[in-house]
Amino acid sequence: MKSPSNAAAGAAEIDAETDATFPNAIEALRTRRSGHNFDPETDIDDATLEALVEDATLAPSSYNLQPWEFVAVQDEDRLDELVDLAYGQEHIRAAGTAVLVVGHDEPKTADRVFDEWVEAGRMDAETAEATKEQTLAMYDDERMGRDYAVRNASLAAQNFLLSAHARGLAATPMIGFDSEGVAEFLELPEEGVPVVLIAVGPSGGDEPERLPRRDVEEVLHRETF
Ligand SMILES: Cc1cc2nc3c(=O)[nH]c(=O)nc-3n(C[C@H](O)[C@H](O)[C@H](O)COP(=O)(O)O)c2cc1C
Structure with a gap:
């Protein structure tokens, strides 16, 4: 089956059935x-929220340190406050659930x-101790600590978004919010860095056409930039 979105994405043609091990992915x-088009009358249930977060936690992370937490807001009054902190982004309220993906700025x-x-037999105790000390020292630097939080x-967050899509939900990642205000709220x-806020909920219907993507020729560099 040819993916109908290939042309829109400007991506190379891949025959999902023959060229891919996981065509659905x-x-x-x-x-x-x-x-951005959410059904304001329905919200996700607890089991779905937990499944989305579980899928998010399957993302790769540096040394499997998993330096992330998720704060879900579903209370209507609190969603209203989040809309204000996100400069009036009303779709947060319509979604019914907002999840802040929080990164750790240190390997806690x-x-x-x-x-x-060590227990899994993948590293000996001495190597593990040395690697841990090296990791702790590296992220002691403020800039490296923030990078560590944001990268992981x-x-x-991307796993969360793909899981939501695979479950037929609408979801939008957002950085348009007052970081300090949201951290306080x-x-x-x-050590918590507010990385991305995700509005998620049952879809209210079609989304507008996707905007064009930059061509592979424009973004792919070989050997050097
Ligand atoms: C880092 C980041 C920040 C974004 N911030 C917002 C935001 O504050 N509000 C919003 O409605 N969408 C936001 N978006 C969604 C983008 O507008 C969207 O990903 C982009 O237009 C491409 O559309 P698509 O995701 O449907 O392919 C953000 C996306 C990313 C990756």
Whole structure:
């Protein structure tokens, strides 16, 4: 089956059935949209929210440190406050659920995760200890710490978006919000970096045509930039 979205995406033609091991995954990533058309009458249930977060946690992360948390807001009055903090983005209210993906700016899971590497026989104790110390030192730097938070949590956010799409939901990632205000409103701990806010909910129907994507020839560089 040729993906109908190939042309719109400006992507190379891939025959999903013969060229791909997981054709549905290719189809999902090619048809995902940032949905702004939510059904304001229905919201996702708890099981769906938990499934989305579980899929998000399957994202890759540096040394499997999983430096992310998810704060879900579904209370109507609190959604109204979030709309204000997101400069009036009304689709947050219509979605019914907003999830802030929060990154850690320091490897606070390091003790546990490096123990897991050793327990699984994937690293010896000495290497694990040295790698842990190196990782802690590297992210002690403020800029590196923020990069660590944003890089890892962004991958989790993309998993969340693809999972929502695969489940027939609409979802939009957002950085148009007052970061400090949202951090305070959601009572984030000091090491928590608000990375991306996701509005998610049952779709209210079609989205407008996708805007053009830059061509592969324009964005792909070989050997050097
Ligand atoms: C980092 C980032 C920030 C974004 N911020 C917002 C936002 O604040 N509000 C919004 O409605 N959409 C936001 N979007 C969605 C983009 O507008 C959307 O991804 C882009 O127009 C491409 O459309 P598509 O995702 O449907 O392919 C954001 C997307 C990304 C990746």
